[in-house]
Amino acid sequence: MGIGRATLLAASVMIHAGIPADQALAWIEAARGRPVPDTPQQRQWLLQYTPH
Secondary structure, X not given: OOHHHHHHHHHXXXXXXXXXXXXXXXXXXXXXXXXXXXXXXXXXXXXXXXXX
């Protein structure tokens, strides 16, 4: 549980720090050893996320 939510939180922080979303996802996937996040909708949201 929490694969999607934890990924969104961690990747959002990385994006806010200037790391591109696709790179953040790749790093999280490598660390967890599985595809992240849980759903295509979560991935799409993350790829469109822009910090304010």
